[in-house]
Amino acid sequence: MTLLADILIAALLVAGGVFGLVGSWGVVRLPDMMTRLHGPTKAATLGVGSVLLASMIFFWAHHGHFSWHELLIALFVFLTSPITGLFIAKAHMHLSWTHGELPQPPSGAEWATWGQGAETSPIVTVPEDAPEGE
Amino acid sequence: MSILAAALWFAFGCFALAQLLCLYRVVRAPGFSDRVLALDTMTINMIALITLFGIQRGTSFYFEATMLFAMVGFVSTVAFAKFILRGNIIE
Numbered sequence: 001m002t003l004l005a006d007i008l009i010a011a012l013l014v015a016g017g018v019f020g021l022v023g024s025w026g027v028v029r030l031p032d033m034m035t036r037l038h039g040p041t042k043a044a045t046l047g048v049g050s051v052l053l054a055s056m057i058f059f060w061a062h063h064g065h066f067s068w069h070e071l072l073i074a075l076f077v078f079l080t081s082p083i084t085g086l087f088i089a090k091a092h093m094h095l096s097w098t099h100g101e102l103p104q105p106p107s108g109a110e111w112a113t114w115g116q117g118a119e120t121s122p123i124v125t126v127p128e129d130a131p132e133g134e
Numbered sequence: 135m136s137i138l139a140a141a142l143w144f145a146f147g148c149f150a151l152a153q154l155l156c157l158y159r160v161v162r163a164p165g166f167s168d169r170v171l172a173l174d175t176m177t178i179n180m181i182a183l184i185t186l187f188g189i190q191r192g193t194s195f196y197f198e199a200t201m202l203f204a205m206v207g208f209v210s211t212v213a214f215a216k217f218i219l220r221g222n223i224i225e
Contacts, residue, residue: 010141013186017148020182024152027159027175033167040175043152051145051182058138058189069197073181073204080208084174087215092167094219 005061009054016050023047033092037085044081049074145186153179170214177207 019042026039052070059067093102094111105111156179159172180203188196213223 006136006138009189010137013141013145013189016182017145020145020152020179021148021155024155024175024179027168027172028155033165033171036168036171040171040178043175044178048178048182048185051185055185055189059194062192067194069194069201070185073185073197073200076201076204076208077178077181080204081178084208084211084215087212087219088167088171088174091170091215091218092165095165095167 002061005057009058009061012050012054012057016047016054019043019050020047033096034089037089041081041085044077048077142186142190146183149179149183149186153183166218167215170211170218173214174207174211177203177211180207 023039023041023043026042027036030036030039052074056067056070059065099111102111153176156172156176160169160176163169163172181200184196184200184203188194188200216223
């Protein structure tokens with residue numbers, strides 16, 4: 001029984017390690033920013049997920065108690081990684097395109113960077129055609 | 135060496151190499167958002183490394199450290215992205 005669990009844990013650890021490495025390799029190797037965002041999502045879901053699952057099975061098989069901690073961490077990582085991905089994509093979008101190249105948001109709203117308070121950003125230069133704010 | 139120990143060392147090596155690749159991307163990056171993305175990936179890899187260390191030691195003592203890394207990593211990434219977007223974190 002313990003050997004079977006060990007084989008399962010080893011397989012999960014190897015899969016997790018490979019996915020983690022592939023994710024970070026993607027961050028270095030992929031050609032542009034929007035494709036580079038793909039790499040860490042694999043590391044965050046499959047890589048860390050496999051390692052946490054392996055940890056759960058390890059404590060269940062070797063120590064006889066079920067460990068809920070890993071489930072909590074997995075839930076937190078799975079919830080937060082899409083949000084960070086969205087934020088990074090949005091920051092990149094506002095750094096690399098000008099106001100005129102982006103489609104206008106519906107119902108008269110304005111993009112966050114070019115709305116009110118955009119002039120306080122030290123990195124983004126406010127384009128000429130930016131509106132004064134709502 | 136048992137199969138579990140071998141797999142643990144393999145995973146350690148993979149995540150350590152991943153951490154080094156991300157560090158390279160933090161130091162040499164074409165843009166700001168690349169650095170933020172690489173730092174976010176580093177916290178993700180660190181969560182995996184601490185969990186692996188917990189398996190090797192056979193203790194769930196390192197759970198708090200993992201949880202702290204997950205939370206601080208998320209908050210710092212969002213704060214950094216917000217800073218790039220607006221030049222302000224809390225408006």
